[in-house]
Amino acid sequence: MGRHSCCYKQKLRKGLWSPEEDEKLIKHITKFGHGCWSSVPKLAGLQRCGKSCRLRWINYLRPDLKRGTFSQEEESLIIELHAVLGNRWSQIAAQLPGRTDNEIKNLWNSSIKKKLRQRGIDPSTHKPLSELDNNDEKASNNSKNNNDKTSDLSEISFVEPTSTHHDINSNNIHPEKPTSSAVDIRYPPLIDNAAAAAAPSNSTHHEFFLNRLVATQETSSNSKAADPFLSFQQLNYGPNIGLSINPNANIFFNSASKQSEIISDHFTAANNSMVSASNYCSSILPASNRVNSLAPFSVKFENWDNNNNNNNNNNNGGSFFENNAFTWAAEKEAHAHTAETGMPEDIKWSEYMQTPFLLGNSIHNINPAGQDVYGETPAKLMPFAAEGGGWQQQQQQAAEIYSKHFQGLPAATFGQFS
DNA sequence: AACGCAGGCAACCGCCGCCCC
DNA sequence: GGGGGCGGCGGTTGCCTGCGT
Numbered sequence: 001m002g003r004h005s006c007c008y009k010q011k012l013r014k015g016l017w018s019p020e021e022d023e024k025l026i027k028h029i030t031k032f033g034h035g036c037w038s039s040v041p042k043l044a045g046l047q048r049c050g051k052s053c054r055l056r057w058i059n060y061l062r063p064d065l066k067r068g069t070f071s072q073e074e075e076s077l078i079i080e081l082h083a084v085l086g087n088r089w090s091q092i093a094a095q096l097p098g099r100t101d102n103e104i105k106n107l108w109n110s111s112i113k114k115k116l117r118q119r120g121i122d123p124s125t126h127k128p129l130s131e132l133d134n135n136d137e138k139a140s141n142n143s144k145n146n147n148d149k150t151s152d153l154s155e156i157s158f159v160e161p162t163s164t165h166h167d168i169n170s171n172n173i174h175p176e177k178p179t180s181s182a183v184d185i186r187y188p189p190l191i192d193n194a195a196a197a198a199a200p201s202n203s204t205h206h207e208f209f210l211n212r213l214v215a216t217q218e219t220s221s222n223s224k225a226a227d228p229f230l231s232f233q234q235l236n237y238g239p240n241i242g243l244s245i246n247p248n249a250n251i252f253f254n255s256a257s258k259q260s261e262i263i264s265d266h267f268t269a270a271n272n273s274m275v276s277a278s279n280y281c282s283s284i285l286p287a288s289n290r291v292n293s294l295a296p297f298s299v300k301f302e303n304w305d306n307n308n309n310n311n312n313n314n315n316n317g318g319s320f321f322e323n324n325a326f327t328w329a330a331e332k333e334a335h336a337h338t339a340e341t342g343m344p345e346d347i348k349w350s351e352y353m354q355t356p357f358l359l360g361n362s363i364h365n366i367n368p369a370g371q372d373v374y375g376e377t378p379a380k381l382m383p384f385a386a387e388g389g390g391w392q393q394q395q396q397q398a399a400e401i402y403s404k405h406f407q408g409l410p411a412a413t414f415g416q417f418s
Numbered sequence: 419a420a421c422g423c424a425g426g427c428a429a430c431c432g433c434c435g436c437c438c439c
Numbered sequence: 440g441g442g443g444g445c446g447g448c449g450g451t452t453g454c455c456t457g458c459g460t
Contacts, residue, residue: 016428016454038445054446055429090448102428105449110426 013047017056021046025053026061059102066098070107078104079112083126 013021028044034057038050046053070078074096081092089101089108096104113123120129 014430036445050445051431051447052429058447059428087449101448106427109450 011047012041012049012052014052017060021048022056022061025056029057029061055102059100064098065100070099074099075107075112078108079116082108082112082123 017025024044024046025040028040032043034040034054036050037054040046040050040053041048044053048056077096078092081095085091087105089105093099093101093104108123116123116126117129121127122129
């Protein structure tokens, strides 16, 4: 324990880096790679410790860093991820291409915390401040529960944020009392009116969901090979977040996949099959839940990578999230809207595909030879089978820099959304 | 112009876990 | 098994800058 050995060395510079030092470090790493960080300063001719060099490279000099202010989308994603992961900045950063944990941490401490408080949300517990004020003891327990849960992702349980909604015009959140002490996802984007007007209306929740898909697997990473299923059974997203099923859609699995299958207690769809979601719902779900609920079942993608790993947005025959088979919970709101007003509000999966899905840090990107091509660096997010602009381009750039190839998402298990 | 303050940000510190010998 | 080296992470510090008075 204690100080890193290099820190004992004398005559090492500290503090801000000069442009000359930056240049030396860049030249060295560009030419030779960093290898062992402790040897970098000597080889690069720097009077710094290896740790300092590493930090400077990772946080500032890396070519794939996205400089500049965070987008609203990124902020929202950070908040959502923080609700799940807590202060695990590196894991959060792994979900945001080109951003560093340090950058995100700074943003959180300097900006997001304040914004959340202004909106009546406690940034550490992600619960309404009013609730905390009204019942400190209960809130304390909740906080403890949250910490416990975030310390063990396998036990995370999302609770429906009841009818929390965000009044975009007043920037106020009107939460109702939650029904559980579990992690409470209730974060509409922290958007001001101008940003709301300028930004696309799509949600990041679907990205978040998919990222969780991967992160969850990473959490139980050591069992990745043994257990091809990702467990989402404990995810229970509320009306503003989550995945629901479109009863009119077919779940279609790419015929090129060798062993695509749906496995559940209720049915198994064999290879190359097409499963009617509405049939499924009507057969096993209570009538009240048929429209947009999805009972627990598992989806196994043993050959996912065959169809989705080339960063080329291939649409060669219908991958899992095509065909509007699954839609995000906003559709639920559309149904509610329709029920209330009699006016259809057409929210389709495709509209939620305006930004690409992101596959997160857990999948180390593997080159065609099966080697992790960038060693320790957190894997970058890769474009995922959707057309899109900014984010995707940035991810593409990051991907090209490292020439990485997404290896695969072996399986997914979807939980109940009700 | 000078001063104080707050916010943003880069960098450091201390600890932890993994790996190797 | 234990100790050292090392990378990684989260918390914290301190500098710089912009803004208000």
